[in-house]
Amino acid sequence: MSSLVAKLKPFxxxxxxxARLEYWRVQLTxxxxxxxxxxxxxxxxxxxxxxxxxxxxxxxxxLAAGVxxxxxxxxxxxxxxxxxxxxxxxxxxxxALAAGLYEGGGPNGAELAAPLLGLGAFxxxxxxxxxxxxxxxxxxxNRYGAPRR
Numbered sequence: 001m002s003s004l005v006a007k008l009k010p011f012x013x014x015x016x017x018x019a020r021l022e023y024w025r026v027q028l029t030x031x032x033x034x035x036x037x038x039x040x041x042x043x044x045x046x047x048x049x050x051x052x053x054x055x056x057x058x059x060x061x062x063l064a065a066g067v068x069x070x071x072x073x074x075x076x077x078x079x080x081x082x083x084x085x086x087x088x089x090x091x092x093x094x095x096a097l098a099a100g101l102y103e104g105g106g107p108n109g110a111e112l113a114a115p116l117l118g119l120g121a122f123x124x125x126x127x128x129x130x131x132x133x134x135x136x137x138x139x140x141x142n143r144y145g146a147p148r149r
Contacts, residue, residue: 012065013068014081015072016144016148017075017137020133020136022072027069030065074131077135078144086128087124091128094120095118098113098118098121101117102114
């Protein structure tokens with residue numbers, strides 16, 4: 001059991017740096033794990049109704065590992081961990097604001113502001129995707145440690 005914990009520990013660490021390859025490996029692993037968890041949710045719901053909620057607990061460690069590797073990836077880029085809030089919450093906040101403006105039909109050009117906020121949410125999502133997945137980390141050691149390759 002302790003060897004399993006030792007193998008999983010790097011997935012849940014916020015310290016250090018993560019290279020692009022490590023980031024993409026975790027992302028692909030997450031896709032597979034989410035597909036398995038969703039299948040279990042559907043199966044459990046069909047069998048026991050409310051029991052479908054039990055496999056939903058599998059999403060918590062998957063989400064935690066994704067956040068941890070994204071933070072380490074930001075560290076590799078020389079950025080602080082709080083940037084994950086901008087990348088993770090920002091697009092949803094802008095989309096919710098756009099939906100509120102669109103539904104409310106507010107005065108003074110809210111009809112124009114809603115699509116612009118939606119476009120801003122899309123642009124922020126693309127920026128996060130490029131920043132985390134494609135841009136090279138800082139060369140050499142930075143304030144978060146030496147690069148892992």
